[in-house]
Amino acid sequence: MNFFKLSSIAFAAAFLSAGAVSAATITASNGGTVIASPLNVGEDNPTNSSIQAFNEGVDVLLLADLGVDGGTPISAGTRVDSHMIFLNTRGRTDVTDTATFTFSEMILGIMSSQAGTNLFASDGIVNGPVTYTGGNYGDNRGLEGSDTADFINVVGGMFSVNVGMHVTEPGDWVRVITASSVSPVPVPAGMLLLPTGLIALGAMRRRKKRKTA
Template identity: 45%
Template sequence: MNTLLKSLGAGIAGIMISTAGAHAALVSTNSSLSDQGVAASIIAAPADVSDDAATNEAIQAFDEVQMHVLAADLAVDGGTISAGTVISSHMIFLNSDGPGLIEHGAGGGGSAATFTFDGMILGVMSDSGGTLEAASSSFLGAAGTIYPGAFTARGMEGDPLDGLINNDYYSFLTDTITVGMRVTEPGDWIRVITASEIPVPAALPLLLSGIAGLGFASRRRREAK
């Protein structure tokens, strides 16, 4: 009996571990081209995202912390996400190597980049000084990645929600964000927060029923004695 219970317990643990990474990550991009002829892409988290440490020629995105339970309300553009919400974090950026101009979906730089997640978008941090990003990097940043403090023009300049495409902008609907960036020096970095719900595995109720059944059978045998 003990062996069976241990096996069932191990099965539950295995299922929960296998689903721990679900519903949290970047899924796809439209691979639109910047004015440099380079496609938007999803990458692994860089080792360092300080100014000029990670550069590119097209908008890129990477996953940060996953399945994080907020200990306090989290400030995002125009509002807050409530404490207790299970969220995942992601970074989107365009950062030229030097002072050269790069346009991707903004100005005359082709089509905007889109990124789709497997969780609903709850909010974005894009303020020009990067203060929202800097205030949350200690618990939302990717493990092992170096993050800077806030500095001028770390985020998007102007009003990214004004609907104009001559400068930096973004919009989102359900699980997809559309982004346009126009950078010289420094680049633009925004953090996207998505909902992360841990699903209950289909096999879990069966395993729990099995444990309950074994417990009932064991009790009946003891009573029979």
């Protein structure tokens, strides 16, 4: 393989790696845990005995305003990440639990009302790889009167939420919408100059060949 082919491959690899992206992260404390995103969510699927969270959509471009509880809708054109916090016991097992979840990006809003209106409306928008199926749990999927979900103010914005849940049946669910963690990564200046250098080197080699011919 000649020098120019190798250089082209190296340039392409460097360009692609410079543009790599990653999802927002969740850190759990005060008893909470983070799990892998389930592919399907239903009335008793998944179930747990302590509060857990998982990621949903990553870098979702909102095509219309997105309603959230107790605040101004998130504007169309915003790129967001979505996360779900839940306590979902099997049957009518009585469980009370608290937890804290901290996100790597600023919280833009939550969806937690008892009727779950904003939860249902956003299921097919910010759910990412997760499919939400029907069931009796849907009528009261949000938080009930004895449940809480409180933001923790952090310098520069809101990045954490405290949750307290008391659940028998159905489960309690809170969707947290954060700013997207995905942003273009600038290509290193050296990479931008590489094509120019390759062109110049090629011209030099052609001149050298003509002189020796």
